[in-house]
Amino acid sequence: QVQLVESGGGLVQAGGSLRLSCAASGRSFSTYKMGWFRQAPGKEREFVAFITWSDGRTYYVDSVKGRFTISRDVAKNTVYLQMNSLKAEDTAVYYCAAGLRTAGTASSRYDYWGQGTQVTVSS
Numbered sequence: 001q002v003q004l005v006e007s008g009g010g011l012v013q014a015g016g017s018l019r020l021s022c023a024a025s026g027r028s029f030s031t032y033k034m035g036w037f038r039q040a041p042g043k044e045r046e047f048v049a050f051i052t053w054s055d056g057r058t059y060y061v062d063s064v065k066g067r068f069t070i071s072r073d074v075a076k077n078t079v080y081l082q083m084n085s086l087k088a089e090d091t092a093v094y095y096c097a098a099g100l101r102t103a104g105t106a107s108s109r110y111d112y113w114g115q116g117t118q119v120t121v122s123s
């Protein structure tokens with residue numbers, strides 16, 4: 001079955017960096033978008049970024065533009081989220097998700113989800 005397994009979360013000081021990984025297995029994702037979402041305590045799940053598996057096209061929410069970079073390694077079937085200049089407001093559980101190519105920023109359009117990894121930024 002399809003599995004998305006996130007790793008790389010942790011505790012970091014404001015201004016620091018983390019790289020999240022999402023290892024995907026169980027099917028071909030060549031026609032899929034891979035997205036990162038996050039959910040802070042008491043808040044709704046929020047779109048962060050997506051990448052189109054086939055051509056590497058990317059899109060980001062405004063609040064992370066210039067600080068976060070999404071990428072993929074086709075050979076390793078892995079998607080990454082490089083997070084730099086982290087802020088306290090980036091604290092959340094980060095989820096990897098896979099959706100058909102037509103998926104955009106809405107979480108409802110994504111079919112598969114990982115278990116999440118906690119990112120905590122101390123100020």
